[in-house]
Structure formats: structure tokens, C-alpha cells
Ligand SMILES: N=CN[C@@H](CCC(=O)O)C(=O)O
Ligand SMILES: [Mn+2]
């Protein structure tokens with residue numbers, strides 16, 4: 001694999017207990033080609049070390065170092081996963097500006113492979129162009145089953161990322177590309193966005209969202225006061241799909257929590273909103289795969305964005321495995 005980098009053991013350091021008290025003691029650094037089929041619950045962390053899409057989208061680069069920053073922050077956290085749960089770091093997909101599309105294809109192949117090996121993939125980015133590869137990896141896996149599965153995408157984000165890829169694809173175009181692929185195939189585009197900001201999406205983007213029947217909750221409504229209504233929205237959405245792909249763009253959080261991104265959101269939302277929604281999604285039993293996008297260590301302060309991303313991974317890993 002041209003764009004594949006095996007796991008780096010040096011990211012997995014922290015306090016030593018010799019009793020698996022910390023996640024760096026729990027993790028297995030397993031290159032993709034050595035990954036066995038899971039016999040019990042197994043989580044695979046895969047990086048998308050690429051900011052070419054952010055660069056193409058006129059954003060601030062630095063997200064190619066995002067996956068490593070999240071992994072090394074996660075490594076130091078306490079491990080509450082039971083002995084019946086496995087955790088693998090399977091390395092990263094890398095890319096350069098000129099070959100982002102082939103990196104997305106390799107990401108798709110890697111995600112399909114992880115699902116075939118009965119792993120729960122958590123992909124860490126990297127620009128949000130990651131979503132195009134991630135979605136297609138899930139789709140290829142499900143299509144092979146020939147059971148007519150419907151993928152619902154839930155995106156926690158300040159942005160729709162529905163820009164038209166008329167010239168080139170980038171970090172702002174992945175969901176438009178997916179919508180066009182769905183149209184070609186004659187299948188519904190099922191896309192729910194949580195945390196959309198009016199001051200971060202132009203009129204054309206709102207029009208595209210309307211044309212594509214996108215369901216969305218604005219950032220000012222994505223607040224604890226409306227949690228009950230939002231939970232109802234999520235349940236209605238998950239009811240009509242067979243599988244849910246969750247993508248979390250860190251730039252949807254207030255920059256008070258997540259300064260380490262390309263396009264910061266001073267008026268963004270609170271992490272607890274996302275955690276509450278994740279509980280609802282996980283309870284549906286339909287979550288197939290998840291990613292965290294746009295981690296940019298270059299603009300982080302005291303590693304707090306990396307730590308926020310790592311906390312989200314911590315929550316999901318423990319929650320899906322009942323630990
Ligand atoms: N993935 C990010 N997409 C945003 C970036 C906005 C910005 O750079 O200000 C978008 O294209 O809308
Ligand atoms: Mn965004």
C-alpha cells in the first residue's frame with residue numbers, strides 16, 4: 001500500500017503500572033496485514049495523516065500530524081476496557097497534495113478490510129476529506145453483503161462540507177461527493193448535521209443542503225436546553241437506516257474547547273452535547289464506524305484539542321464495548 005504507514009510504538013507511552021491500568025499498556029501495535037479476525041470485541045485505531053484537502057480548501061495546514069497527537073494523548077489515559085476487549089493501533093494512511101484521491105481510496109480499502117476483520121474502526125484525521133474515503137469503505141463492505149443496507153451519516157460539525165467539487169475535491173466537499181454518488185446509484189442520501197453555524201456556511205451551502213434534503217440542527221439550538229428534541233431527531237434518523245456512520249469534526253466545538261483546528265468556532269458547541277448524542281446513537285445499536293476529523297496540533301493550546309479528541313475516543317471505545 002503506497003500510502004500506508006505501520007503503527008509507531010513510540011506514540012504509546014505514559015505511566016507504567018504493569019497491570020493494564022493505562023491504554024498504552026492495553027494497545028497492540030498491529031500492522032494491517034497482521035490483523036487477525038476478531039474473536040471478541042475489537043477496536044482498531046487508524047490514522048488519516050493528510051491535510052492536502054485543507055490546503056486545497058484554503059485552510060490552515062497542520063492536520064497531517066493530527067492522528068499521532070490524538071493517539072499519544074489517548075495512550076496516557078486510564079484503561080477501563082475489560083480483558084474481553086481488544087484495542088489495536090493499525091497505523092495511518094498518509095498522502096501528499098497531488099495524490100489525495102488515491103489516499104482516500106486506500107483509506108476506503110483499509111476501512112473495508114477492518115470491517116471484514118470484525119473490527120470497530122475509529123479513524124483519526126486529518127482533513128475532513130477523510131469522510132469520502134471512510135464512507136466508501138463502509139459502503140463496499142456492506143454492498144458485498146447484498147442485503148440492501150442503508151447508511152445514515154451523522155456529522156457533528158460547524159460546516160455542511162457540501163461544497164461542489166467542480167474543480168477539485170477538498171476538505172469542504174466530501175458530503176457533496178457522497179450525495180452525487182448516491183444520486184448516480186439511485187439511492188437516498190441520508191445526512192444529518194449537528195451544530196451548523198450560519199456565520200460559517202454561505203447561502204449557496206444552505207441551498208445545497210435544502211436541495212439534498214439534509215437534516216440539520218443549528219449551533220445555537222445544539223444546546224442542552226434542546227437535548228430532548230435533538231434526541232428525538234436522532235432516533236427518528238437512525239430508525240430509517242440500517243447502519244450509522246458518525247463523523248466528528250473538531251471545529252464544531254467552541255474554540256474554548258478545541259483551538260487546534262483549521263477553522264476555529266468561538267461560538268461552537270459544548271463537548272457534553274456530543275457525548276449525550278453519541279449515547280443515543282450507540283444505544284440504537286446501528287453504529288458501524290466513527291471518525292474524528294480536523295485535529296491540527298499546530299494551533300492547539302496545551303494539547304487540549306488532542307485531549308478532547310482522545311476523550312471522545314475513550315468514551316466511544318468504552319461505550320461500544322460495554323466497559
Ligand atoms: N472542512 C472544512 N470546511 C470548511 C472550512 C471553512 C473555513 O476554512 O473557514 C468549509 O469549506 O466550509
Ligand atoms: Mn468543520
Ligand SMILES: [Mn+2]
Pocket residue numbers: 128157159161171249293
Ligand atoms: Mn467538516
